[in-house]
Amino acid sequence: MEHRDSPSSPAAKKQSLGFRIFKGFLYSLFFAVILILTLSIGAAGVVAGYVASLVKDQPVLSKADFEKKLTGWSQNSQAFFRDGQLIGQLRGDENRKIVTAEQVSPYLIKAFIATEDQQFYEHHGVVPKALFRAALQQVMHSSVTTGGSTITQQVVKNTILQDQSQTHERKAREIFIALRMEKMFSKKDILNAYLNSTYYGKDPNGRNMLGVEAAAKGIFDVSAKDLNLAQAAYIAGMVQRPNAYNPFFADDGSTLKAGKERMKVVLDRMLKTHKITKQEYDQALAFNLQASLAKPKPSAYEKYRYVMDAVEKQAAEALMKVDGLDPAQLRKQGKYWATMEEYRKRVLTGGYHIETTLDKNLLDTMEQTTNRIKFAPPANIRVKVGPKGNRKWVVKKNQLQQVGATLIDVKTGALLAFVGGRETKVNHALDYPRQPGSTIKPLLDYGPALDLGLITPETKIKDEELKAADGTGKTYKNANKKYAGDVTAREALAKSLNIPAIKVFRMVGKERAFSYLEKMGFRFHPYDGEASAIGGLTYGFTVQRMTAGYAALANHGQFNEPYMIQKIIDSSGKVVYEHKQKPVQVYSPNAAYTTTDMLRDVIKNGTGKLIGQRIRGYDIAGKSGTTQNQYDVWFIGYSPRVALGVWVGYDYNKKMYNDTVAKEAWATYFKAIMQSDPNLQPKGERFVALGVQ
Template sequence: MAKTPKNESAKSKPKETTKGKLKQGAKKESGEKSTAKNPKTTRKPTARKNTKKSTSKSQTPSFKQRFFRGLWSITWKASLAFIAFIIICGIYFDKKIERRLDGSTWTLPAALYARPLTLQVASPLTQHALVSELKLLNYRAVKSVQSPGQFSTAGKRVIIYRRAFDFPDKSEPAQLAEVSFNWQGVSSLKTRQQSHLQQFRLDPLLLDRLNSKQIQDRVFVPFEKIPDLFINTLLLMEDRNFYHHQGVSPFAILRAFIVNFKAGRTVQGGSTLTQQLAKNLFLSQERSLWRKFQEAYMAVLIDHKYSKDKILEAYLNEVYLAQNGATGIYGIELASDFYFARPVDELRVEQIALLVAIIKGPSYYNPRRNPERALARRDLVLRLMLEHNYINTAQYRIAAKGNLNLSNAKALNNRANPAFVSLLNRELQSDVPASVRKKSGLSIFTSISPLAQKNAEIAIQNGVPKVQKEGQHDLQGAMVITDREYAEVRAIVSGKNVKFSGFNRALDASRPIGSLVKPAVYLTALDQGYALTDTLNDKAIILKNSTGQRWRPKNYDRKFRGEVTVEYALVHSLNVPTVNLGMQVGLGNVIDSLHKMGVNEKIPAYPSLVLGSVSLSPFQVAQMYQPISMKGVYKPLTMIRSIVSSQGEVVYQRSQHAQQIFSSQSVSQLSNALHKVTTEGTARSLRWRNPRQDFAGKTGTTNNLNDSWFVGFDKDEVVTTWVGKDNNKSAELTGSSGALVLFSDYMKAKVGN
């Protein structure tokens, strides 16, 4: 095979076009220019080629670079989003906390208080009555009085250490006083320093709390009233680092994690008291990371915004401690009352230990259902209190020996009487502005006397079975007790079952009043100029009504006496002379008198009116007799004295209207006659039933002996009593054989017999 010559090979290459030559020339010129500008640079084609490749690689990032750049971008964006989320949550949580803790933290029930007992020199109060009232107030009888809530007796002296209390007019501190008695009543009042007092006021009894259908019940107690021993013991058991952490304790969380990990189950919590407060106030019981995050974040914010004392105050008023039926018992003040029937600042060492023990688990350590567990936990708390020198050895031994000493489980439920709560609600609706009623945490001060209420309840409960005839089991009774001078309701009972919240006989049982109407007839006559010595006919008469029907009134004994004096007719409750008198003074005038006395019912002008055909409730009868007992001055019966807001401001004060509706001379004559009713008339059995007591009063009996009535009054009270049946059948009792007996029993209890 012939070899190809080199020159032929060269010839075989394609020829360069003019355009190609121009490009090469241009490139050459360009290279020359570049060389001219950078004389030090030596152009090498191969080196130039390699440089182009290196530039291409640097302009395209590797996968690793792209990954980390993307990761960084996501990280800082996520961080910004997280920071924004934290800030937004912080603002939201902060506002939520502020609204709750700076405003009304709780919707508190209204507290219903009895009247405070005011002791005055020369007041007719007996020593027995004072001691009975102190016991109702849960004052403790001791040999030597040392602290508030205690009293002692020695001969005719009673030494009292009164609790501090915020009265509507002023706050009064705890104070010790010595009360001396003689046969007339209070003879002297002295302080610890033996200086004389003109009066001494006891703290009032808490009658009830009006919950407004809330399922939580609590009584707020300010931090300064919580004993230091309670605070120290609580922190010892629940959060020892409370005053040093910032709302969350990482060490406590770590410790709890280790303990729970070793145990294989949750045996210890790492939450601080601040976290528990945040959970109780704002969160549910759901177990989730989101809930724990909110709890911790809120705890930090709460700790930053509020003092430690404020946080403790909120926690101790919020913590759940017991269940009373459908209502939860929250806060240590109400729990102290629920378990021990005393305020938290009067708890003994062992009671403080038990209450702190219960906080750990109110159901698990329920002292009524699980007394052994509760006792063991209490003793543990006592040992730790001793180890940390919160109590000494002597205190520990006394406390550890004691049993649980719980109060009656039904004490809170038994406190309220539906009869006076019903009356209170009616008065609230009719007299108190809605803007006041809607406020939270009101203190309502009433005229209810705890001792009068207790004695009235006993009189009805024991008296009704005593007077009912053999074979009867459906007899009922009601009683209303009012203050003569101030027309205030002191007590009200609506039936044998004093806790029954149904039909209120005292307010709503409208029954014929019989001879109770007669004083209104005689008072009308006396006000027209009649005298007690004037005479009336006691002879058979026949009257016709508007339809022509004839009516022949008769006396109870079916006898006629010819002529009798006005006084005799009233004292012996004679029907025929009363009808004659009523016709003489005018039925319209009698009706006017009844209306002036507070009877708001429409009363037909029938002759039978003057014998008591008008139907009224016991409360209405009490109103009718109020001006008779108060020299002819009419005042509407009332129960509410004043209402104080949770801030201590008086938001309602009763203003009582008084009007002279009968002359005092006429009422004085009537009162003298009513006094004779109890000594020689239809109520004369009171002479031997209550031999050392002085009364005025009037019996009432209706047709077929269906209703038994008695209204009696002494120096300071008017007592209205009714006995009968709800089905309106015969009670087989007169006024003197039924209602008067219950009145007598009440008055005996009043003086301590």
């Protein structure tokens, strides 16, 4: 019987060791041949044949191609309040901010050179000796590895190849490209690329860290320029095994322990290569690294989720306009959402500085005030779900009564603050159209009629039974199911009577009436008819759009498109977008003032008198609104400087038994806003007809 050595026998170990030595020799010889052929000027034909066969899937890159790869970094964008305060960083799986070697701690550069590539400033892309040594260590399964890739090779692997495999072909391509890169770029360019392309695992909030600035902020909550020696050495030590040395990777502290041991190796090499003194070395080892680690903290998406989502969307639309695209036309063509996703990604990864019109103080005030408003208790709502023809009833449990509110500067259309909702993903202020109820009457009925000279505030209109003009035999009714007889236009609007509003709409005519809304960007259905005069529309409107319409009345009839993005600056400091006001004269100044004066009566003795009772010292005009089934309740009011719109309802249709909740919420918000910023609307300032002092 033939005897074979067992795997653990001395003979087998001797044979295995000999094989590994031979394999290591062949592996080293393989790379030696590549280097010789690549570096040899006279071997062009051989290189074209042999080396090209190894890199056949890798195109030969021009300098322009390299530059695009080395400098076309994606980085996170940031959003700012109107006073320059940071709102937060826009979301993304990756956290990256681009820096140069001059913008990081000198200790970090020294640590990288000492640990990763001591001959960085002398070699031409590769170090043959180091490469052969690493190859032998790999095949011999050595417990001590020194690494054979230069910083240049690592840049190639991270940015050009984006391939972490250990095949001969990949290594051959890496060497070939590294040598080519060194001929085209300075050491400074390559080092900068290295600083921004290295991966460091996830930060305590779970976001991937790309580049040293993200690592410094994510691991130690400091900028890369402020890293001390111990912190710099720790980060430099993470390069080869980011998860194994990431202090947040393991809950038991094992990766922090491993990272500190690796940090000591880095410090040893820095001392050995005279990058630091013995005193600096000792101080770094004594530094309490664990105490300096970053702590998990709420992101802007936790505190300002509605804001950050809105910034993404509106910044994307701003960039669409820069590129000559019209979001409204894209909607009609069915291309809006596909285009939006493309531009949203650009916003998230473009490294933009996005300035908004939002006021932090007012935003926080409105959010805090929401918690003080007495909304109805959570309700169970029975709704039908499922495809048409196969729907079934389900109960949505514990549904919160929702609110949407917007505060707009009447002179500019700037969105100063808003409330998106209560523990819901839907932004009820900016993105959620609802039926406007009687809040539409000043914009669609009375405003146009006054503008066209068809009525005055004292025009008599008979409040009586009125049949619909569509021949259906339907009869319009007032909310109280009663008729008041002859009333003035002023009285009819103050008491929100439906019949006079429809009669005024008929005077204006559907096409002319809707043309006023069209000038202000309101979207409506072609089949919307006279029921729209009292709020019966197909689509409904957002709180922001309705508030902007009322702001036009306060602004002498001039409408400004509501906006939140003031300016967008790209990563190079170039302004790529800046909001420009394009006011549209919708109502004549006289008609706007007269409508406002009529809406003052709503506050004094009409459906909004609750506001007048609670708000003293301010000149306020406004209008309440309730939809037919009382699913939605509104109040939109304005002063000479700001317009505030409030909607209250549920995500699913449910009758609101307290139809005053929107007015109560409006009064509570307005008082809190004025206490927070008294200069926003000085007491005693009054609406003035244009040209009248």
